Amino acid sequence: MKKKVRSKLMSMALVFTMAAGLLSGCGGNNVAEADKNTITIWHDKEDAVAEVLQKKLEELEPDVHVVLEKKSDLxxxxxxxxxxxxxAPDMYFFAHDKIGVYAEMGILAPITDIIPKEELNVYMDNxxxxxxxxxxxxxxxxxxxxxLFMYNRRYMKDDEVPKTTEELYQYMQDNTAGGHYGFVEQHSTPYYAAGWIxxxxxxxxxxxxxxxxxxxxxxxxxxxxxxxxxxxPGETEYATVNTLFKEGMAHSTIAGPWLVPTVRANGMDVGVAxxxxxxxxxNPISPYMGVQGIHVLKNAxxxxxxxxxxxxxxxxxxEVEVDLAKASGCAPAMESCYEMDEVTSxxxxxxxxxxxxxxxxxxNVPEMDVMWTVVGNLLTDVNMSGKDVTESAKAAQQEALQLIESMR
Known part of the structure; x- marks a missing residue:
């Protein structure tokens, strides 16, 4: 009798074990399926940009759940x-200039693995x-x-905006005195000096x-x-240059579009040219162009x-790009957007x-990582320490070559 009871108990335990296994297996599949439909995106963007992206990506619910996570050290x-x-995240939203670093690490997937190349023809070539x-x-x-070239209409009228650098230089000569400057920029920062080079x-x-x-x-x-x-002025840090322009002590500047809302909030009638x-x-002063967009990690x-x-x-x-233009002055990457009034206005x-x-x-090549410091030091030597341009440039070139060689 005891053997029969024991046998029945063992059979029931086996049934429960198998059922539990099946249930946990089903649960595991559900979790895995849910995980496949959850996408984490890292970004470092201002709130106005993130809100536009979040609103659009929420339209994918419930099929896809997107977590937009801000990372200061992305x-x-x-x-x-x-x-x-x-x-790691599944994707990240950032500028294009780190692509080479991450491609060489083997962590990125080409966009064309997912979107056919011919569908990308809607974007501007550059x-x-x-x-x-x-x-x-x-x-x-x-x-x-x-x-952008920006100017304060209080001092520089629209018909006075310099068309050439020599006209700009003349304006600087005529208007730089008594704590006022005709034109300022972060002249010894590589990102700004690149336009002249x-x-x-x-x-x-x-x-x-x-x-x-x-x-x-x-x-x-x-x-x-x-x-x-x-x-x-000798001091050309970001805060100093922008403060001079914002407070009306500098009549014009070259700065990023992110400065426009700040100076407008300060009451300036700012012009861009x-x-x-x-x-x-x-050739015009030809600055660097930074392209912001979405990248896909290989695992995802x-x-x-x-x-x-x-x-x-x-x-x-x-419409995402149009909304970003309206929200934060972002220039759309799609050609077709420049046919829309919200953008052209x-x-x-x-x-x-x-x-x-x-x-x-x-x-976007990895070697650029070492160039920012080398060029910054070169600009300091030439612009602020008065060292010979040719000798400084040759020394900087050798330093850059050595640093790049050490990367390989």
Missing amino acids: TESLKMIGSDPKA TLEAATYKGEIYQLPVYYETL NGFDGTILSDDGTPGLDSEETIAALKYHKKFVDLM SMPVIDETG AENKKSAVEKVLRALMDP DEVVMAMRDTAEHAIPMP
Whole structure:
């Protein structure tokens, strides 16, 4: 009798064990399925931009749940954990200039693994150029930014805006006195100086990762730019330059579009105009162009392809770019957006569109990481320490070559 009871108890236990296993198996599949439909996106954007993105991505519910997570240390975090599927995001929204670093790490998937290349023809050519590394497109462009020539209409009227750099220089000579400056910029910051170097057909770094600091064109640009620097304040930090312009002590500046809301809030009637043409070359000042967009990590492309594609296609809606233009003055990456009144009526966006015709996409190769410090030191030597331009440029070139060699 005891044997029969024991046998029945063992049979019941076995049934319960199998049932529990089946239930847990079903539960596990559900969790896995839910995980495949959850996409985490890192970003570092201001609230106005994040809100537009969040609103659009919420339309994917309940099929896809998107978690938009702000990360102040996004670039370094990706270097540290980008290859760990448990810790890394599925996608990230950021500028294009780190693409080469992450592609070489092997953590990125080409966008064309998910979206056919021919569907990307709706984007401006230079935004796709920025997104391309070694022949592969690693970013879906959404908007871009360039520096702008801005002026305070209280001092500089629309018909007085310099069309050439020599006209700008004359204006500086006539209006720099008593604590006022005709023109200011962050002249010894590489991002700002790049516009002058590019305008001379010089280069900080070529597409193949070769520095061009000692080229005739780059040296000529540094020498020419120096006379403008001599009529600017010695202190050229971001806060100092922007404060001078915001408080009306500087009549004009070259700055990013993010400065416009600040000076308008301060009561300034600010104008934006095309970059002055450099008399020496016939080229306008040609700043770097930063393209902001979405990137896909390889693990997500392989394991969450359906959800990732839905996110990408949601962000390919032109209305997203129009909403970003209205919310934060972002210049759309799609050609078709420039046929819409909401975009063409925005003078800041259209000024960036004009500047983008000559802007150079920031290099996205890994070697650029070392160039910011080298070029910053070169500009300090030339503009603030009065060292010989040619000798300083040649020394900086050698330093850059050595640092790049140590990376390989």
